[in-house]
Amino acid sequence: MARKTEQVEVRMVAEYLKAQYSKFPHITNQPLGLVDESLLAKYGYSKGMGIQRPRRPIVDAIVILPNYLVMVEAKVWSVVNGLGKLPLYKSLVPLTPELKEYKPREVLMELVVGWTNPNLEVMARDVGVTIRVYCPDWLKEKVDTMQNYWTPQYRIAREDKLRNRELLGLE
Numbered sequence: 719m720a721r722k723t724e725q726v727e728v729r730m731v732a733e734y735l736k737a738q739y740s741k742f743p744h745i746t747n748q749p750l751g752l753v754d755e756s757l758l759a760k761y762g763y764s765k766g767m768g769i770q771r772p773r774r775p776i777v778d779a780i781v782i783l784p785n786y787l788v789m790v791e792a793k794v795w796s797v798v799n800g801l802g803k804l805p806l807y808k809s810l811v812p813l814t815p816e817l818k819e820y821k822p823r824e825v826l827m828e829l830v831v832g833w834t835n836p837n838l839e840v841m842a843r844d845v846g847v848t849i850r851v852y853c854p855d856w857l858k859e860k861v862d863t864m865q866n867y868w869t870p871q872y873r874i875a876r877e878d879k880l881r882n883r884e885l886l887g888l889e
Contacts, residue, residue, distance in 0.1 A: 749774035750810040792830040832861035
């Protein structure tokens with residue numbers, strides 16, 4: 719029996735965009751960076767772009783404002799990883815063919831998280847990223863679980879759960 723995955727960050731992005739940017743167009747799961755021109759020549763634009771897609775980084779969303787593009791990356795887990803991606807992704811925006819019609823616009827970066835702390839705020843400020851906390855009730859349970867992940871009680875409960883899954887042949 720396959721274990722169901724939770725698409726927490728996908729829902730988080732969709733709800734955040736609706737709550738914060740409902741009046742503006744946006745693009746979700748936008749590939750970034752250069753496209754191999756030889757693939758476009760050989761297969762045509764649509765198929766060439768499709769072949770290239772897995773090899774290009776993907777940002778969760780881009781909001782198109784009158785004078786700015788806002789890159790949005792949402793993270794519940796691996797928050798620092800999401801923070802580190804944004805400045806690198808920003809460097810690829812001017813090279814992204816799908817976004818050329820929106821030039822020239824300054825690129826703003828937002829990291830949407832379910833929680834924050836002073837260290838995260840300092841790191842974000844240093845790399846020009848704005849932290850946006852978005853934590854509706856349905857997400858609070860996930861955030862609390864993540865915050866407790868390394869506590870002794872959680873580790874014991876997790877080990878019991880994994881042992882039971884193995885005994886029942888579920889994994």
